[in-house]
Amino acid sequence: MTTPSDGTPAIEFRDVTKRFGDNTVLDGLNFTVPQGQRITLIGPSGSGKTTILRLLMTLEELSGGLILIDGDPYTHEYKGDKWVSVPEKRRRVVRNRVGMVFQQFNLFPNMTVLENIIESPVHVLRKSKDEAIADAERLLEKVGMTDKRDFRTNQLSGGQQQRVAIARALAMDPEILLLDEVTSALDPEIVADVLGVLKEIADTTDITMLLVTHEMQFAREVSDRVLMFDQGQIVEEADPETMFTNPSHERTQEFLKAVLG
Numbered sequence: 355m356t357t358p359s360d361g362t363p364a365i366e367f368r369d370v371t372k373r374f375g376d377n378t379v380l381d382g383l384n385f386t387v388p389q390g391q392r393i394t395l396i397g398p399s400g401s402g403k404t405t406i407l408r409l410l411m412t413l414e415e416l417s418g419g420l421i422l423i424d425g426d427p428y429t430h431e432y433k434g435d436k437w438v439s440v441p442e443k444r445r446r447v448v449r450n451r452v453g454m455v456f457q458q459f460n461l462f463p464n465m466t467v468l469e470n471i472i473e474s475p476v477h478v479l480r481k482s483k484d485e486a487i488a489d490a491e492r493l494l495e496k497v498g499m500t501d502k503r504d505f506r507t508n509q510l511s512g513g514q515q516q517r518v519a520i521a522r523a524l525a526m527d528p529e530i531l532l533l534d535e536v537t538s539a540l541d542p543e544i545v546a547d548v549l550g551v552l553k554e555i556a557d558t559t560d561i562t563m564l565l566v567t568h569e570m571q572f573a574r575e576v577s578d579r580v581l582m583f584d585q586g587q588i589v590e591e592a593d594p595e596t597m598f599t600n601p602s603h604e605r606t607q608e609f610l611k612a613v614l615g
């Protein structure tokens with residue numbers, strides 16, 4: 355797989371609409387994420403942040419518009435003047451470039467840590483088991499979980515499970531990593547550990563990242579830009595320093611006051 359270096363964004367939302375029944379959650383949304391950048395999404399509860407990530411994982415269907423990954427239409431495209439679904443086979447190829455870490459870890463509870471990590475590399479990427487195990491061991495070291503390799507994931511704490519979930523996402527060698535409030539379900543004292551692992555990944559890889567978080571210090575440290583959503587639209591955007599401190603970003607600062615007290 356090659357990554358375009360000609361300025362094509364890693365992710366582009368073009369006029370994206372998402373409705374659940376008569377609830378329009380995203381309303382003609384446009385934004386891009388340049389290759390290798392880290393973008394944080396913030397906004398009130400229900401503003402559609404998770405929906406954006408789920409659309410990128412094809413866990414939800416678009417109601418209108420296009421999502422492009424590296425310039426390739428991902429789920430739908432225009433053929434002549436018709437808006438049609440991209441065939442599942444092409445979708446799958448693109449989806450394999452995108453990894454996601456969820457708030458609730460979503461690991462297979464009855465498998466061991468190692469089995470969780472090698473599952474997709476072996477069955478989706480068709481790696482040999484030996485190669486997948488060697489990669490998994492390297493990743494377990496990176497997230498500080500080597501000694502839990504043969505534990506079942508239901509024997510692990512929340513913070514440990516989340517570190518395994520991060521290793522599992524990285525095992526697919528994603529170009530794009532989506533992080534959805536990955537520390538919200540964790541006890542406060544282990545949040546910093548998990549954020550430390552993610553910070554290290556941000557510092558040592560060029561993976562494009564789109565994250566939803568309420569950890570503003572973390573957002574400040576890793577993000578190139580912050581986008582503030584409300585009612586299906588981006589209402590403010592800037593680099594984190596400007597967003598969080600410049601009084602012209604009034605909506606963001608009101609939001610932060612409400613969230614952080």
Ligand SMILES: Nc1ncnc2c1ncn2[C@@H]1O[C@H](COP(=O)(O)OP(=O)(O)OP(=O)(O)O)[C@@H](O)[C@H]1O
Pocket residue numbers: 374377379397398399400401402403404405406
């Ligand atoms: N599967 C679904 N069926 C119906 N409505 C849904 C579904 N998923 C999300 N919604 C609605 O879409 C809206 C946006 O939800 P979403 O989870 O994307 O918001 P969010 O900004 O991530 O919120 P939070 O910060 O609380 O996680 C909400 O009104 C929600 O009720």
